[in-house]
Amino acid sequence: MGHYFSDNQFHIHPDGAPTLPLNPMRKGFWKYICSSAQQINLIYLGISVCLAAISFALLLTIFFGQPQVTPRGFFISNSGFCSDSGKRIMTDRGGNAADALIAIVLCLSVTRPDAVGLGGCGAFLVHVRDANKNDLFDAMCSSPSAFDVTSQNAAYSVGVPGLLAGLKSVHDAYGYLSWSDLFQPAIDSAEHGFMVHPDLMRIVQKVVNSTPTSHIAHDIEQNVKNGLYPPQPSLAATLRKLATEGVQPFYNGSIGQGIVDEMQKLGVTWVLEGDLSTYQVHKPNHTELDSAGFTIHGFTSPFVGGLLAANVLSNLDMLNHLRPLRSRKLALGEPKEVAQLYHRLIELTKLSLVHVSGLGDPYDPNSGKITVSREDKFMSLETRKSLVSMVSDDRVLSTSALGYVDPTSQDGETFVLTVESDNLIASASLIMGSPFGSGIKTTNTGILLNAAQRLFSSAPPSSTTSLNVPAPGRRPLATTSPIFFETAQQKCGHRFIAASSSGLQGIVGISQVLTSSFLYLSNVTCSGDEQRPPLPSAEETTKTYTPAVGACLPVNASLALKRFTLDFLPVQNSTQHEFVVLLEPGFPSAIKKGLEDLGHKVVATTNPTSVVGAVGWTLYTTIGGVEQSSVNSSSWF
Incomplete structure (x- = not known):
């Protein structure tokens, strides 16, 4: 049935945020209440009746699926905790749908490493109701200067990550809260650990013995205790740095240099100035x-x-x-x-x-x-x-x-959707290239890198007219x-x-x-x-x-x-x-x-x-x- 839920695979949220206006078409009890002192008992009675009605309506919703209360926001992701975090960004902090989207994606980069990572890729679409326009952000990973799609070395499957640059572009255009305000759910999950989603364990069981990322699956399998994955202090520190300094350390600073050094150790030459620092988010027109x-x-x-x-x-x-x-x-x-x-x-x-x-x-x-x-x-x-x-x-x-x-084929991907009653719908398609990406975590940062190079055509160039073949700076096709x-x-x-x-x-x-x-x-x-x-x-x-x-x-x-x-x-x-x-x-x-x-x-x-x-x-x-x-x-x- 969809609409009105609580917490399992793909996770949704409506709530009553004081920062969002009520539906102007809504009719209700308060329309008929006057504010004189003589009517205070009627007001108290009205509150009780409203609360009882809302509770009953929500029960009907849970068990029968049809909406009895008009929601003012939805948040869909593949983590209930992260969807809730996006909801709180709006209800508790006064953020908008774009803020909620960014917070959810950052949270997923910690709690759902099978499909999302700071070293991943993304496509973002924001619809603005008042202006009746769509804004598109292409943050697909691009091919680095050194590539070899025939190599069995997992490091050659890594594309230049676009996710963080894409999130920052969305925030610069539509964010209401400060950039740093959106990192706390992700930081908390990295600092204190998180409850592992059943779908994550299902993916772990699927790849644990058969893929280049099996060591990541083994790590999760061995470290989960009573359903809880332990703290990741390196990743928490990385998130704090990105929260306070923006994405500059990732694309042209210490975090980026760490990625370059990691690739060098694995036998693949990346250049900070030529690969990471030149990455651009594109703004295509829609079809x-x-x-x-x-x-x-x-x-x-x-x-x-x-x-x-x-x-x-x-x-x-x-x-x-x-x-x-x-x-x-x-x-x-x-x-x-x-x-x-x-x-x-x-x-x-x-x-x-x-x-x-x-x-x-x-x-x-x-x-x-x-x-x-x-x-x-x-x-x-x-x-x-x-x-x-x-x-x-x-x-x-x-x-x-x-x-x-x-x-x-494209495994290792997911999506996030957020909407507010005011003005914005925000959405993201998120890509790692395969479950757990390349399986490469950079030393001292905890960042999991993508395997987007695997999305280039596997057919020999001579056998097809496809343009989906690797070249420096080129982006592979994604069927999403x-x-x-x-x-x-x-x-x-x-x-x-x-x-x-x-x-x-x-x-x-x-x-x-x-x-x-x-x-x-x-x-x-x-x-x-x-x-x-x-x-x-x-x-x-x-x-x-x-x-x-x-x-x-x-x-x-x-x-x-x-x-x-x-x-x-x-x-x-x-x-x-x-x-x-x-x-x-x-x-x-x-x-x-x-x-x-x-x-x-x-x-x-x-x-x-x-x-x-x-x-x-x-x-x-x-x-x-x-x-x-x-x-x-x-x-x-």
């Missing part, structure tokens, strides 16, 4: 496409997740106009019709993957112009029409007919990024940011969640004054029926659906790869059969393959959600 009455804004390369999702959803809308599906059958969950919709989504994803596999770093002085040209062509109406025409409703595309697809959605004709209608974990699988998850929200989840229960969309007539089709535009947005109901995802896996006893549709436990068997009948290779999985979350506003009401399995890692107020 824009329409789908089912919504406009989708995303990142450009190298964060191609938004490009991919926007293209797939917009092309699906085009296909649903050319060959309409029956909206009533979709709304009622008729397996054959839903399977047909999912088939289209899968095929369009395959075709779009071919195009994003050929992209690279748009800022690169040698190949950047080619990347921009390919990206523009990919987003053009002519190309999109061509892709739509290639989709058949009775069979799947063969892998050989698709062209080159980069099989690079936050994505902003808004109703196209109602700028004060639905406005929200969605994000996901697990690279391609997460982006497919976003596409599926939003497809169901936009097109066919019409029979959901809406809350408060929100209008429930009527069930479509038997004649209505996806050509005209867009139930989410003028009514409540059923994101939580969509998140509750069992999902499929897509992976590109090696064929056994072959050098080839193939697309496989992965199904979550509980995925409807009739829809599974429909996909198999159309020719898809379908495999059931034992665990969900990605996490999807969304936060934003409907009119001026704060909304947010993440799937039920992850609600305990979130906070709200």
Whole structure:
């Protein structure tokens, strides 16, 4: 169900911050109370009634999932403690959504080293409601001057970290509290230790015997006592230095020199002045496409997740106009019709993957112009029409007919979402390149370094037209990024940011969640004054029926659906790869059969393959959600 939770995998928060204004549309008991002394008993009675009502509403929320109290902020991450910390930045300190985001990310760099580290990378998107604008911050790790992607030396997998520079750029643009105020939750976790999240231990068990980072997993496994990881004094000291001095020590000072020295000890030459000190955060313009009455804004390369999702959803809308599906059958969950919709989504994803596999770093002085040209062509109406025409409703595309697809997968990544009722939505996609990054911790600082160089194409340059190959200063592709959605004709209608974990699988998850929200989840229960969309007539089709535009947005109901995802896996006893549709436990068997009948290779999985979350506003009401399995890692107020 999403919305209103407390503490588990991906963690959310609503609360009552005195620093944030109440929803101006809210009606309530206090509207009718006068302030005369004669009415003091009535006021006391009113307080008691309100407290009782709120308590009862929260209990209803916890057990039944539908909101009874309008929240004023949500915070989603993969640590309940860190989400709570972001909430307190707003409720106790008076910070905004950007402050909360930064505090949560810093906290995660201590408590979730499998996916976040001070030596990692990130993409940040901030939406400003008053100005109706999106600000994007590209803090992807870049290739150092010395690289060798064929080497087994883990030090060659490390890219120049961008995370801290990205956080500082977001703070410089939107932070309200001082930079140093945002470090305390992270410092406390490093100084005193932290309770280890079950998901962290799950990742530890997964990699402990099989990857270059197994020594990090062993360290966590051996040092956890009664669920508590011990203090990390070196990391705490590093965080204190960064809090008081900013990021200068990291990129052009003692901390950076420590990274250079560490790499030198491992046989890889870095130069402080040539690698770290020249790092830049880029500010790209967002892409824009329409789908089912919504406009989708995303990142450009190298964060191609938004490009991919926007293209797939917009092309699906085009296909649903050319060959309409029956909206009533979709709304009622008729397996054959839903399977047909999912088939289209899968095929369009395959075709779009071919195009994003050929992209690279748009800022690169040698190949950047080619990347921009390919990206523009990919987003053009002519190309999109061509892709739509290639989709058949009775069979799947063969892998050989698709062209080159980069099989690079992305583990070791997560996301953070924050929203306030006032003005800002802040979001981050965070990348380490693999679980626990490179596994390299710098001496005396406790900083865990990324493995972003592994995100460059693994195919020989001669076998592909991909531009995703290493070169000094170049940034690898990442199949992730936050994505902003808004109703196209109602700028004060639905406005929200969605994000996901697990690279391609997460982006497919976003596409599926939003497809169901936009097109066919019409029979959901809406809350408060929100209008429930009527069930479509038997004649209505996806050509005209867009139930989410003028009514409540059923994101939580969509998140509750069992999902499929897509992976590109090696064929056994072959050098080839193939697309496989992965199904979550509980995925409807009739829809599974429909996909198999159309020719898809379908495999059931034992665990969900990605996490999807969304936060934003409907009119001026704060909304947010993440799937039920992850609600305990979130906070709200």
